[in-house]
Amino acid sequence: xxxxxxxxxxxxxxxxxxxxxxxxxxxxxxxxxxxxxxxxxxxxxxxxxxxxxxxxxxxxxxxxxxxxxxxxxxxxxxxxxxxxxxxxxxxxxxxxxxxxxxxxxxxxxxxxxxxxxxxxxxxxxxxxxxxxxxxxxxxxxxxxxxxxxxxxxxxxxxxxxxxxxxxxxxxxxxxxxxxxxxxxxxxxxxxxxxxxxxxxxxxxxxxxxxxxxxxxxxxxxxxxxxxxxxxxxxxxxxxxxxxxxxxxxxxxxxxxxxxxxxxxxxxxxxxx
Amino acid sequence: xxxxxxxxxxxxxxxxxxxxxxxxxxxxxxxxxxxxxxxxxxxxxxxxxxxxxxxxxxxxxxxxxxxxxxxxxxxxxxxxxxxxxxxxxxxxxxxxxxxxxxxxxxxxxxxxxxxxxxxxxxxxxxxxxxxxxxxxxxxxxxxxxxxxxxxxxxxxxxxxxxxxxxxxxxxxxxxxxxxxxxxxxxxxxxxxxxxxxxxxxxxxxxxxxxxxxxxxxxxxxxxxxxxxxxxxxxxxxxxxxxxxxxxxxxxxxxxxxxxxxxxxxxxxxxxxxxxxxxxxxxxxx
Numbered sequence: 001x002x003x004x005x006x007x008x009x010x011x012x013x014x015x016x017x018x019x020x021x022x023x024x025x026x027x028x029x030x031x032x033x034x035x036x037x038x039x040x041x042x043x044x045x046x047x048x049x050x051x052x053x054x055x056x057x058x059x060x061x062x063x064x065x066x067x068x069x070x071x072x073x074x075x076x077x078x079x080x081x082x083x084x085x086x087x088x089x090x091x092x093x094x095x096x097x098x099x100x101x102x103x104x105x106x107x108x109x110x111x112x113x114x115x116x117x118x119x120x121x122x123x124x125x126x127x128x129x130x131x132x133x134x135x136x137x138x139x140x141x142x143x144x145x146x147x148x149x150x151x152x153x154x155x156x157x158x159x160x161x162x163x164x165x166x167x168x169x170x171x172x173x174x175x176x177x178x179x180x181x182x183x184x185x186x187x188x189x190x191x192x193x194x195x196x197x198x199x200x201x202x203x204x205x206x207x208x209x210x211x212x213x214x215x216x217x218x219x220x221x222x223x224x225x226x227x228x229x230x231x232x233x234x235x236x237x238x239x240x241x242x243x244x245x246x247x248x249x250x251x252x253x254x255x256x257x258x259x260x261x262x263x264x265x266x267x268x269x270x271x272x
Numbered sequence: 273x274x275x276x277x278x279x280x281x282x283x284x285x286x287x288x289x290x291x292x293x294x295x296x297x298x299x300x301x302x303x304x305x306x307x308x309x310x311x312x313x314x315x316x317x318x319x320x321x322x323x324x325x326x327x328x329x330x331x332x333x334x335x336x337x338x339x340x341x342x343x344x345x346x347x348x349x350x351x352x353x354x355x356x357x358x359x360x361x362x363x364x365x366x367x368x369x370x371x372x373x374x375x376x377x378x379x380x381x382x383x384x385x386x387x388x389x390x391x392x393x394x395x396x397x398x399x400x401x402x403x404x405x406x407x408x409x410x411x412x413x414x415x416x417x418x419x420x421x422x423x424x425x426x427x428x429x430x431x432x433x434x435x436x437x438x439x440x441x442x443x444x445x446x447x448x449x450x451x452x453x454x455x456x457x458x459x460x461x462x463x464x465x466x467x468x469x470x471x472x473x474x475x476x477x478x479x480x481x482x483x484x485x486x487x488x489x490x491x492x493x494x495x496x497x498x499x500x501x502x503x504x505x506x507x508x509x510x511x512x513x514x515x516x517x518x519x520x521x522x523x524x525x526x527x528x529x530x531x532x533x534x535x536x537x538x539x540x541x542x543x544x545x546x547x548x549x550x551x552x553x554x555x556x557x
Contacts, residue, residue: 029456036460043467047320050336050473053327087367178308182315190319191326 008103015104019077019111033069033115034122038130041065041123044190045131055134056223057191062127063216064189067209069119071183074154075176077112078105079161083172091166092268101254105162109155136222142232143219149239150212156246157208163253167266183207188214192227201229208242211235284379288387292356296391313348313399314406320344320472321411338413339499339507340472345403346498347471349396350436350491351462356392357385357440358458361447365552372552382538385444389437404502415502424516425501428523432494435527438534445541449550465491474508483510490526493519 041061048057085091094104127133137143165172186200187193187210193201194214204210215235218228230238261267297305324337331337364371374384407413443458450457465471468482469491475483486492487510496511497519506512514522545551 032456032460036456036463039460039463039467043463043472044323046467046473046477047323047340048327050340050477051324051327057327174308178312181312181319185315185319185322191323195322195326 004098007098008100011097011099011103012107012110015107016111016114019108020114029115033119035126037065037069037119037123038126041127042130045127054223056217056221056227058131059128059133059135059221060192060217060227061190062124062131062133063220064184064213065127066120066124067213068184068189069116069123070113070151070154071187071209072180073112073116074158074161075179078108078155078158079165079179080172080176081105081108082162082166083168086166086267087270089268089270095258095267101163101258102159102251105159105250105254109158113151113155134222135220136224138219138225142236143216146212146215146219146232146236146239149236149243150208150216153208153239153242153246154212156243156250159250160246160253163250163257166254166257167261167264183209186210188229192217192229194227194229205238206242208239208246211239215239280378281380281383284383285387285390288384289390292360292388292391293394296395309395309398310402313345313403316348317341317344317403317406332411333414335503335505335507337411338407338415338503339474341407341411341413342404342415342499342502343471343495345400345407346432346495347466347469348399348403349393349433350465350471352396352399353389353392353433353436354440354443354462355458357389357437358443358447360385360388361444366554369552369554375551381542382441382535385441386437389440393433393437416504419504421501424520425498428494428497428501428520431523431527432491432498435490435494435530438527438531442534442537445538448541448545465489468492469495470508471495474506475511476509488526490523490530493523493526497523 041064044061044065045058048061082091082094085094094101128135165175168175184190186196186204187207188196188204189209192214193204193210196204201210211230212235214229215232218224218232229235258267320340321332324340325332328334328337361371364374375381404413404415408415439461443461446457468478468486469475469489470478470486475486475492478486493511493514496506496508496514497516500506500516500519511519
């Protein structure tokens with residue numbers, strides 16, 4: 001039991017190590033993941049300025065722009081990761097190693113989290129300073145809790161997606177692409193989700209960022225409560241539920257998909 | 273000899289266009305591919321639509337809404353073609369590991385990349401048409417099809433696609449020297465244009481120092497011309513005193529300058545990549 005736990009912890013560290021140290025061998029990310037992401041976010045800020053929107057909307061955009069870093073990390077560095085590994089011929093090595101698949105994904109999540117956080121913090125800080133965003137935090141404790149629960153549930157969702165995409169061929173790439181803009185829209189990255197109506201909002205709440213962003217806006221901005229979808233405490237409760245659902249679900253999904261892949265002989269199919 | 277080269281280059285473009293189309297489209301059945309091609313552009317437009325609706329409380333009949341919507345629709349060319357061409361380097365190098373075989377074949381890589389962008393242009397054209405049709409039918413964007421100057425529209429789109437392709441090839445050159453996370457570099461370059469070219473707002477609201485950048489970029493004039501052709505008017509005070517003819521002239525001149533710059537930069541980066549043996553480097557980690 002202790003050996004198994006040690007092996008899995010070492011797996012997490014090893015998989016995270018690759019993400020963190022290897023990226024530093026080539027430093028183009030210093031510009032591409034700090035300054036450049038701010039540009040797209042700034043464009044949306046100027047849309048609200050052109051519309052003469054209330055000032056808290058600038059903050060909404062900055063927050064949404066920062067959180068896109070985590071969604072893209074979940075999509076490209078977790079959901080599609082087993083697909084990439086299959087294409088490179090590494091997947092079978094992972095599967096025959098005496099480690100939990102979840103520990104591989106947790107390592108990927110940890111390593112990717114560092115870079116995503118650099119990106120998110122850069123966009124957030126630079127954007128807030130440049131556009132002079134005013135914050136009015138109601139509760140730091142709840143804000144921090146909301147943020148942690150959002151990311152935990154989000155990475156749990158990423159693990160669930162990775163089990164699904166493991167058996168895909170080229171459609172994995174397009175499937176992941178399909179989850180970008182539609183999710184930015186449905187989750188209300190750049191506008192309050194309340195405006196999509198109750199039904200769409202509730203369906204979109206399965207994406208943890210929907211409620212996470214909504215809750216953070218309510219807690220951090222002056223006009224946030226007015227634009228809120230659900231009560232913050234309820235959103236915290238739902239996110240806690242989603243954490244459990246996705247983490248447990250991903251464990252069973254990974255097992256199921258691996259068995260299916262072995263049965264159908266798709267675990268080593270490349271370039272399909 | 274030059275005529276033979278031109279024939280070879282055109283053949284390269286034709287074959288690589290076919291290859292690009294095959295790679296873009298044959299991952300799904302046609303129905304699924306159609307759904308995918310419709311959902312993405314509509315979703316990206318709906319983000320802006322709802323941003324607008326939230327502030328204006330439902331009024332979509334204004335000139336500004338049409339300005340934002342049409343600009344965003346045509347700007348899809350920039351992201352898709354820019355990304356599509358530059359990503360070819362990464363795809364052929366890291367996923368399929370075919371880049372060295374392409375290099376040693378009797379074709380010129382520049383024209384191969386040009387052709388690979390064609391598939392993205394076709395797919396994006398469908399997306400643009402769907403987006404504008406959605407805007408006209410559902411959101412009541414005031415586009416009068418009978419009043420559009422189609423020859424001007426066609427010429428403007430062709431020049432714009434040429435500019436974007438040149439930019440994509442420039443980025444492809446940069447990709448030869450960067451690792452696979454340069455995906456964000458491409459996204460970032462696209463974002464520069466999204467911010468500075470007035471894709472979704474008149475450039476008048478930008479800070480003055482940023483407007484200087486806007487006026488140097490051909491895409492600013494491209495989008496302005498397209499909006500004038502499709503909507504019959506524009507909202508930009510800064511560009512309002514330019515006639516269509518002047519805009520076209522500036523667009524052509526800046527396009528030529530950018531094309532030459534792109535060619536020079538691409539050749540420089542390719543030379544460096546060859547010198548340091550990075551043409552077929554594997555960086556997936």
